[in-house]
Amino acid sequence: METNAQLAHDAGLDFPLLSDRDLRTVDAYGLRHHGGHEGTDIALSASVLVDASGTVRWTHVTRNFRVRPLPDDVLAAVDQLAGAS
């Protein structure tokens, strides 16, 4: 939680940063990276878009943690939700 507070401060983020220490949520989403950081398990970098009814509608999971979804692609996925409803 302290690391999250530091990150929120350093990067100027005002959305919630959640702490999943025991990786239970990470596991529920199938995103555990075994030995991902100095031998410890961490999360894989991934983005998951959930619609208003709680259904998973779009995901972005990569084989390279440098690669992130482009903001325009995320916004396009959000727009698609609006179009479908």
Add this chain to the structure above:
Amino acid sequence: MAPEAKAPPPQSTARLAVAGLLLVLAGVVGYFFVVFHAAAWVPWVRNDAGPNWILVALGLALSIVALGRAPASRVVRVLLGVEVVLAGLFAVVLYVVPRVPAADGPELGAPAPDFALRDQRGNAVRLSDLRGSPVLLVFYRGHW
């Protein structure tokens, strides 16, 4: 080449190789500058590093031309060697170091698993509380 043509002066060939090195450095250092300071403006560069590889390729090309003009020049050979090593390290950092195992992630069309976690201020956040509008979950690896 006419038999009377002189070889280009060694200084200008060395300068060509130095220019090559500067281009390679610009490509490599420029990538990290983008990642740490400018990713919001050019996010696609972070992902594919295209412009950076173009700079690296141009730099290598200049130094290879310099080597062609002065194959015996030790300065040019060292500069080209350094550039090749830099380009190799750049490739490793871009494509080998960040490799992670394949994962499917959550199933599309399935209900997103609920969770109850604390945010950076200690507040409890439940996914089920956020129903009624879309939610973007971003899983990240820690403080960069």
